[in-house]
Amino acid sequence: MPLLPILEIPHPTLRMRAKKIRSIDKKALRLAYDMVDTMRDAGGVGLAANQVGELVRIIVLQMPDEEEARIYFNPEVTKSEGMREVEEGCLSLPGLRGIVERSIWIKFQGLDHCQKLVKFKAEDLLSQAIEHEVDHLNGILYPDHLVAHTRLYKIDETQEHTESDRNLQVDQGQNIDDSDDTRNTPASAKIK
Numbered sequence: 001m002p003l004l005p006i007l008e009i010p011h012p013t014l015r016m017r018a019k020k021i022r023s024i025d026k027k028a029l030r031l032a033y034d035m036v037d038t039m040r041d042a043g044g045v046g047l048a049a050n051q052v053g054e055l056v057r058i059i060v061l062q063m064p065d066e067e068e069a070r071i072y073f074n075p076e077v078t079k080s081e082g083m084r085e086v087e088e089g090c091l092s093l094p095g096l097r098g099i100v101e102r103s104i105w106i107k108f109q110g111l112d113h114c115q116k117l118v119k120f121k122a123e124d125l126l127s128q129a130i131e132h133e134v135d136h137l138n139g140i141l142y143p144d145h146l147v148a149h150t151r152l153y154k155i156d157e158t159q160e161h162t163e164s165d166r167n168l169q170v171d172q173g174q175n176i177d178d179s180d181d182t183r184n185t186p187a188s189a190k191i192k
């Protein structure tokens with residue numbers, strides 16, 4: 001299956017809201033499976049359709065401890081509880097990381113690759129990844145959730161980053177800093 005090009009900031013599609021899928025037809029399934037291949041090839045934990053230029057509500061996830069990828073259509077976080085600080089990165093913001101606020105646990109529902117409605121409670125990395133990917137469908141990027149007074153930092157993609165990398169501050173414009181401009185984009189305003 002073909003690998004899809006992954007859009008990077010500041011591509012406008014990353015800031016748009018994806019539309020609900022009415023029927024999961026062959027085209028939607030094909031897109032989902034191509035997204036799985038693209039995510040795996042890029043070494044990502046998750047990918048949302050916005051990131052490959054399609055404004056439809058599809059996310060795919062590959063948990064490190066799971067063999068099969070997860071595919072969800074019209075995914076929804078129906079409940080979330082608590083707050084924790086976690087490190088996050090994104091295939092659409094290559095070479096960058098940030099410390100963001102995420103829920104302790106969430107309740108989730110969506111249609112799986114068999115079009116079956118699945119509902120479950122998630123925590124840890126799965127919860128974080130779902131929040132991140134569902135955000136993408138709403139035009140929200142993880143820097144919108146940066147812990148107060150922190151900024152994105154660069155990582156050396158060829159090796160594991162170290163604690164000292166966290167002190168390396170970057171400033172690449174309005175799309176990736178935690179300025180009010182970013183928080184007030186129309187897409188994020190709907191959620192925040």
Ligand code: NI
Pocket residue numbers: 089090091092132136
């Ligand atoms: Ni992402």
